[in-house]
Amino acid sequence: MMRGRSYRRGLTGIIGLLAILVLCAVAWTSFRSESDGRGGIAVGKEAPAIEGIDTSGAKVDLLDYRGQPVLVNFWASWCQPCVKEMPLIDRTYREASDRFRLISVNVGDTKGTVNEFLKAHDISFPVLIDATGRAAERYRVSALPATFAIDAEGRLSRAGIGELTEAEQLYKLLQIDK
Template identity: 30%
Template sequence: MGGTRQVLTMVVLAGALVYAGYLIGHRVRTATEKTPPVATAAASTTSTVGVAPGDIAPNFTLTTSTGQTVTLSQLRGHPVWLNFWATWCPYCNKEIPIVEQEAVTHQGQLDVVGVDVEESASKVSSFMTAHHMTYPVVLDSQGAVSASYGVTGLPTSVFIRPDGRVGALYTGAILSVSQANQMLAQILPHS
């Protein structure tokens, strides 16, 4: 009986580890993925709001940790990197220096907007100061915006082209400049 219980415990633990790996792992969808010709043609003529490449990114209006209002549609004409995160998320903490570096590197060419999920303004402000974050962070205090973007794990990044359409979606931490640049290549004008 004890051996059966140990086997069952090991199976449950293995399943939990696999599921945790799935949540922590990443999934990338970009505008260059292969899709059937009919789907590609339909995507180019539709005005679907969603998070698949080619969809119009869902609009939102949120307040930053400093009280300013940000409306996504007002950023049209510029590429946008939306980065969904939280202060408690260890992978978000590892990713923030890369996001900050890219925000500085592409200043004037790219709007980087952090979207903190369900935390207080004071907690986010303190965290931003401690981590030297200079890009704006809006507060998704009820989680409605992250839900509209289908965010199921943190961090998640949505790369939006100047026309307001999704160029790429990345779930998981972006941990290098080269990885960030691969994603940004989907939305930045080529020089």
């Protein structure tokens, strides 16, 4: 009988310790996010930086697109909704590339995988590869696909998670006419 109580007390202590550790981890993550400048992504605020080299070898820097609306789309080759929306994004970009810029960001795939994907799906726009997830982290991407509209002044104007199914959704996100 004493053994059972002692076992339960030990188990309760372990569970309590684990709960404290989880709370500390959550608090530390929150503190770190707010203190390192990643904490304030919100509509109306300046969009987080995105920079790197895309699959065509060109330098991409969000700051270079000031003065134009920008669509930032995070995706991965293993994400079925992402795969389904890519032809729509490509077609819309081909039709209206004079009215907005596109930064397509692949999260987690290798350059080879991305290039094979683009070729297999006949996608014409270059893609920035975010193998480490740093850009996705700055935008607090929690699910894919994730799409963000940045206004001409560089502020986040709209955000959405999930598959885009119609060109009108893209135009509405960007607040431009079809």
